[in-house]
Amino acid sequence: MNGSQLPPLLPPSASTVSGELDLLFAYITAISVFFAVGIAVALAVLAVLYRRKPGDGPPPQIHGSTALELVWTVIPLLIVMSFFVWGTDLFFRMRTPPIEPLEIFVVGKQWMWKIQHQEGPREINELHIPVGQPIKLTMTSEDVIHSFSVPAFRVKQDVLPGRYTTMWFEATKTGTFHLFCTEYCGTEHAGMGGSIIVMEPNEYQVWLGGGGAGESLTDAGERLFGQLGCATCHGDQAGARGPSLTGVYNSEVSLAGGGSVTADESYLRESILEPATNIVAGYDAIMPTYRGQISEEGVLQLVAYIRSLGDPAAAGATGAAAAGEAGQ
Amino acid sequence: MSEQAAPRRRNRGRYEGDVPREHYLNVAYGLKSWLLTVDHKRIAILYLLSITGFFAIGGLFAAIIRMELMTPTGDLMSSEVYNRVFTLHGVVMVFFFLIPSIPAVFGNFFLPMMIGAKDLAFPRINLASWYIYTIGGIFTLAAIIAGGVDTGWTFYTPYSSTYSNSAVALTAIGVFINGFSSIFTGLNFIVSIHKMRAPGLTWMRLPLFVWAHYAASIIMILGTPVVAIAIFLIAVERLLGVGIFDPALGGDPILYQHLFWFYSHPAVYIMILPSMGVMSEVIACFSRKRIFGYAFIAASSLAIAVVGFLVWGHHMFVSGQSAYVSMVFSVLSMLVAVPSAVKVFNWLATLWRGSISFETPMLYAFGFLGLFTVGGLTGLYLGTLATDVHLHDSYFIVAHFHYIMVGGAVMGYLAAVHFWWPKMTGRMYSEFWGRLSAGLLFIGFNLTFFPQFLLGYMGMPRRYHFYPDEWQVLNVLSTAGASILGIAYLIPIIYLVYSLRYGPIAGPNPWHATGLEWTTASPPPQHNFETTPTVTEEPYDYSKAIENVAITPGAGPESPPSPAAPRS
Ligand SMILES: [Cu+2]
Ligand SMILES: [Cu+2]
Numbered sequence: 001m002n003g004s005q006l007p008p009l010l011p012p013s014a015s016t017v018s019g020e021l022d023l024l025f026a027y028i029t030a031i032s033v034f035f036a037v038g039i040a041v042a043l044a045v046l047a048v049l050y051r052r053k054p055g056d057g058p059p060p061q062i063h064g065s066t067a068l069e070l071v072w073t074v075i076p077l078l079i080v081m082s083f084f085v086w087g088t089d090l091f092f093r094m095r096t097p098p099i100e101p102l103e104i105f106v107v108g109k110q111w112m113w114k115i116q117h118q119e120g121p122r123e124i125n126e127l128h129i130p131v132g133q134p135i136k137l138t139m140t141s142e143d144v145i146h147s148f149s150v151p152a153f154r155v156k157q158d159v160l161p162g163r164y165t166t167m168w169f170e171a172t173k174t175g176t177f178h179l180f181c182t183e184y185c186g187t188e189h190a191g192m193g194g195s196i197i198v199m200e201p202n203e204y205q206v207w208l209g210g211g212g213a214g215e216s217l218t219d220a221g222e223r224l225f226g227q228l229g230c231a232t233c234h235g236d237q238a239g240a241r242g243p244s245l246t247g248v249y250n251s252e253v254s255l256a257g258g259g260s261v262t263a264d265e266s267y268l269r270e271s272i273l274e275p276a277t278n279i280v281a282g283y284d285a286i287m288p289t290y291r292g293q294i295s296e297e298g299v300l301q302l303v304a305y306i307r308s309l310g311d312p313a314a315a316g317a318t319g320a321a322a323a324g325e326a327g328q
Numbered sequence: 329m330s331e332q333a334a335p336r337r338r339n340r341g342r343y344e345g346d347v348p349r350e351h352y353l354n355v356a357y358g359l360k361s362w363l364l365t366v367d368h369k370r371i372a373i374l375y376l377l378s379i380t381g382f383f384a385i386g387g388l389f390a391a392i393i394r395m396e397l398m399t400p401t402g403d404l405m406s407s408e409v410y411n412r413v414f415t416l417h418g419v420v421m422v423f424f425f426l427i428p429s430i431p432a433v434f435g436n437f438f439l440p441m442m443i444g445a446k447d448l449a450f451p452r453i454n455l456a457s458w459y460i461y462t463i464g465g466i467f468t469l470a471a472i473i474a475g476g477v478d479t480g481w482t483f484y485t486p487y488s489s490t491y492s493n494s495a496v497a498l499t500a501i502g503v504f505i506n507g508f509s510s511i512f513t514g515l516n517f518i519v520s521i522h523k524m525r526a527p528g529l530t531w532m533r534l535p536l537f538v539w540a541h542y543a544a545s546i547i548m549i550l551g552t553p554v555v556a557i558a559i560f561l562i563a564v565e566r567l568l569g570v571g572i573f574d575p576a577l578g579g580d581p582i583l584y585q586h587l588f589w590f591y592s593h594p595a596v597y598i599m600i601l602p603s604m605g606v607m608s609e610v611i612a613c614f615s616r617k618r619i620f621g622y623a624f625i626a627a628s629s630l631a632i633a634v635v636g637f638l639v640w641g642h643h644m645f646v647s648g649q650s651a652y653v654s655m656v657f658s659v660l661s662m663l664v665a666v667p668s669a670v671k672v673f674n675w676l677a678t679l680w681r682g683s684i685s686f687e688t689p690m691l692y693a694f695g696f697l698g699l700f701t702v703g704g705l706t707g708l709y710l711g712t713l714a715t716d717v718h719l720h721d722s723y724f725i726v727a728h729f730h731y732i733m734v735g736g737a738v739m740g741y742l743a744a745v746h747f748w749w750p751k752m753t754g755r756m757y758s759e760f761w762g763r764l765s766a767g768l769l770f771i772g773f774n775l776t777f778f779p780q781f782l783l784g785y786m787g788m789p790r791r792y793h794f795y796p797d798e799w800q801v802l803n804v805l806s807t808a809g810a811s812i813l814g815i816a817y818l819i820p821i822i823y824l825v826y827s828l829r830y831g832p833i834a835g836p837n838p839w840h841a842t843g844l845e846w847t848t849a850s851p852p853p854q855h856n857f858e859t860t861p862t863v864t865e866e867p868y869d870y871s872k873a874i875e876n877v878a879i880t881p882g883a884g885p886e887s888p889p890s891p892a893a894p895r896s
Contacts, residue, residue: 028712032706043694050684052685062617076669083708154718156717156718156720182720186487191407
């Protein structure tokens with residue numbers, strides 16, 4: 001008896017955007033129901049009123065009415081534009097992370113999610129996060145396209161091989177929520193899910209400490225940097241064969257072919273795996289490719305390490321000097 | 329000439345007229361007379377038989393899907409099998425049923441008749457299109473035997489091009505080949521509409537069915553090559569290892585999505601526009617009214633065909649596409665919704681002050697109006713950026729496009745079957761069973777797909793072989809609906825086949841409809857008309873009382889033929 005209660009018809013609403021998204025959904029639904037019911041009722045009423053009766057002559061032949069056509073073109077147009085405006089506004093807010101989010105790195109592969117926290121803990125198919133703090137995920141795939149979807153947060157982002165995509169969210173409730181892969185990715189697609197575990201910040205801190213307490217992401221990156229011999233060319237000494245990586249993150253890099261590019265995560269990733277694509281001005285294309293030698297997780301660690309060498313944007317007014325110090 | 333053709337069989341019911349002594353079905357017998365025919369009507373029948381076959385196969389796959397999803401655990405089959413089943417359901421239904429359905433059967437049969445022509449412009453190309461379709465179909469069926477294909481009908485890369493261990497290349501080649509049949513059909517329609525209209529049949533006198541096919545043909549010609557090449561490139565990448573889409577080979581997986589949706593969004597309109605054309609014919613006929621806002625309905629078809637090419641990016645809002653690009657695609661998607669709404673309002677206005685009767689085709693038309701409205705409105709949630717993020721790739725999408733494809737396109741297809749069956753076969757089917765199955769279809773359809781909207785909002789992803797327990801109730805409802813739906817599809821096959829032999833003779837114009845196809849005998853003679861008709865009136869002139877509607881076989885409209893008028 002007590003087990004027979006019906007399951008809920010709405011997903012849990014557990015992020016800073018889920019409430020407004022539900023509201024927008026309700027707004028579109030209200031208008032849709034109005035039109036759907038209106039059309040159904042109109043259909044029924046017309047069908048009854050004008051049903052053919054014995055002895056009816058031919059009905060009047062009406063050609064149309066331009067005024068009416070205008071009305072039922074313009075009104076729907078205005079309504080859908082209101083969907084567009086609200087939907088776009090919310091969408092941009094859903095895509096733009098607040099400053100200083102907690103960054104977490106995600107690698108998707110058939111058929112699991114591998115997650116690395118800055119502080120070191122790694123997990124599979126589970127993501128532990130603190131409540132009330134914006135989280136930014138930087139994601140890539142080792143094989144096919146996947147999609148990271150958390151219905152309770154109303155967020156979703158495809159995860160692509162060969163590049164980084166990002167998403168952010170901020171949980172408003174503690175608890176455990178579904179994580180799904182929503183881009184069909186092969187045999188065990190339906191099993192490529194898990195849970196998001198939202199915790200109180202202090203519990204999260206405890207969890208971080210207890211999660212194996214391995215080396216942090218940047219430390220792991222630094223270790224790799226040494227192991228792979230990156231430092232031989234990218235040492236900061238004068239006359240090094242490669243450019244200094246201190247402060248390169250988020251800077252404008254001038255390219256050999258002319259033009260420049262912002263050194264974001266994707267650029268750094270590409271510089272390591274496809275060094276020939278963009279050559280830094282003033283240097284020779286001697287850097288070997290590391291494709292096939294480092295896993296996507298390793299690349300993420302290297303990127304995290306290079307980022308830790310200074311970011312002129314984040315350093316702000318203190319400028320490049322401070323960024324340089326950070327690299328010591 | 330046909331009044332002497334004594335009806336051999338019973339002539340029950342209220343339909344008058346005879347079966348003519350000679351018509352397109354009995355001018356020649358034997359397999360060869362069918363397989364080598366260049367008669368558009370016979371080719372239409374060939375298509376009718378083959379797409380019914382593919383519909384049955386696709387329907388069987390759908391039944392298996394729904395059976396599996398009754399329980400959350402995925403206990404009926406392995407994931408390998410399940411993935412192949414939903415892929416083939418999609419591939420077969422989209423490429424081998426929906427896209428050819430109305431154009432290849434009813435467009436082929438009636439477009440030449442509606443424009444007063446003896447045949448399409450290129451009868452041989454028309455026959456070739458059926459052969460190409462069949463060969464493409466055989467490749468796809470061969471892929472099933474060769475172990476099936478598990479990429480989803482969308483063939484997303486790099487899964488399809490590199491990772492899938494299934495008969496992708498075979499299927500891709502099948503779909504590629506099949507594309508040409510669509511191109512041939514579209515080409516034939518456009519040329520015929522331009523060049524072969526009867527004297528006096530100006531553009532603004534064309535039935536809206538013809539306008540709708542004109543618009544759909546533009547999409548077939550401009551869109552199909554793009555998807556055909558995209559899918560062909562998958563085969564190239566798989567077989568030759570050329571890096572096109574797989575980033576590991578230096579390709580770009582998103583490029584594939586652009587190419588695919590550049591066609592596959594407009595392809596939705598290849599499916600729905602002809603269905604809308606059917607609606608205009610049926611609603612005008614059974615409310616005995618000139619269609620309200622003729623020019624607006626015709627123009628909206630063209631608007632849909634053109635703007636429909638500019639909205640493909642709405643399938644890629646979470647693909648990593650730039651937010652500004654998404655914004656443009658969102659606003660254009662909103663725009664393309666408007667012409668569809670305009671059509672619905674015009675059909676409703678056509679009913680106003682009409683003299684409405686509720687024969688089977690009209691019931692299907694009513695069903696179309698209800699279901700297409702829901703399908704269209706739920707499309708707005710997906711064109712809206714923020715809500716699409718949540719709903720993308722969930723069961724909400726599945727429900728939405730089935731409301732459009734089944735609720736819209738298949739309802740339209742069945743309306744067409746029931747409307748023109750008497751013309752194609754000369755026989756009437758059972759009105760009772762016709763209405764019953766139309767009603768069942770409507771109920772079964774809603775029960776199947778409405779729960780999927782709710783599942784989607786709760787977050788159930790599409791293409792999932794198993795799912796969390798809390799979603800079982802709605803899935804069971806959906807499966808229950810699917811069983812009703814299945815029965816509603818089977819009943820017409822029975823009574824339609826039965827009618828071929830035992831149905832009352834229909835006579836040339838059982839619905840007292842306007843339109844040139846109704847001025848000739850049922851089934852029509854080999855060359856459609858005894859004399860080339862001349863058109864002097866606007867379409868849908870239902871101002872005459874039913875009794876006065878010309879039903880003389882072979883006769884054109886009453887007015888004397890005027891000398892061939894220059895075409896506009
Ligand atoms: Cu996946
Ligand atoms: Cu689309």
